[in-house]
Amino acid sequence: MFSKACEYGIRAVIYIVSVSSSGKKAGIKDICKHIKAPEPFTAKILQNLSRLGIVKSTKGPHGGFYVEEGAHDIRLIDIVTAIDGDKLFTGCGLGVDVCSEKKPCPIHNEFKSIRESLRIMLEKTSIQHIAKDLDKGLVFLKT
Amino acid sequence: MFSKACEYGIRAVIYIVSVSSSGKKAGIKDICKHIKAPEPFTAKILQNLSRLGIVKSTKGPHGGFYVEEGAHDIRLIDIVTAIDGDKLFTGCGLGVDVCSEKKPCPIHNEFKSIRESLRIMLEKTSIQHIAKDLDKGLVFLKT
């Protein structure tokens, strides 16, 4: 469904938000240990998200990645579109290049409803909310 | 969502079923022209589907791919699982390796419902039915 990069990105941001809630920053090593992801690859992904302003970062001792207290909620869809783009919500399910309402591919309508519910789910899901569940031990990012 | 191989595979089988309904066979060249797909690559995919018995094939003049008249319906899910496997329905949305009901990943339940509707849709959709829509000009496989 999502690319590896996107999976790592989502997991990393969840962890960063969780750490940020106690006013701390998360270093790349620490992040990758907690989400079980390859370090240099995840660093690249976070550099990207940092450049886009989805997370913040500072260098130097006690530096790392963080989100500002009181910043507006990060939605799952923000991360997904930042990393994987919007082809999951806009592209044709069968890869037919002219697929549209007027010239639908054979599964156009069936797919549309599923993609729509996916999009709505990703728009509704807040990373801040997930991070709270993580802190409560209700959900898990690794073994 | 699906791999390119899967997209070509689905489109090819739809076309094959459509041609088969008039008792004819579809050659690989003819198929690829009608579904706008790369020929050798699509040939590989159909070899696979042929080996699995999802479509039939014969060599020689007037040979090609076909499905037998009166054969049971080919469901979309048969093709998808044959080519892409079942990771789309079983794997964790965030790639968390221990994701389960007891140790759910942060979007486990949200994802489950979407994957479930996807699975149901793919199970309900019959290629024979789609092929009829194609014949009627209701849906399209290329420009």
Place this chain on the structure above:
DNA sequence: TGAATAGAAGATAAAAAAGTCCTGTAAGTT
């Protein structure tokens, strides 16, 4: 100011997916 820390950036490498090519083999045609 200088040493240590930690992210940024660019080049590079490995693996997987997508796509091609060539030779073989089966089936129909004459």
Place this chain on the structure above:
DNA sequence: AACTTACAGGACTTTTTTATCTTCTATTCA
């Protein structure tokens, strides 16, 4: 039987994705 057609199968190439390595720059703290 010889010839032609068209799928089968294996080797190979290209592209994309995933992952790593090295150097550079900014920040903190003594």
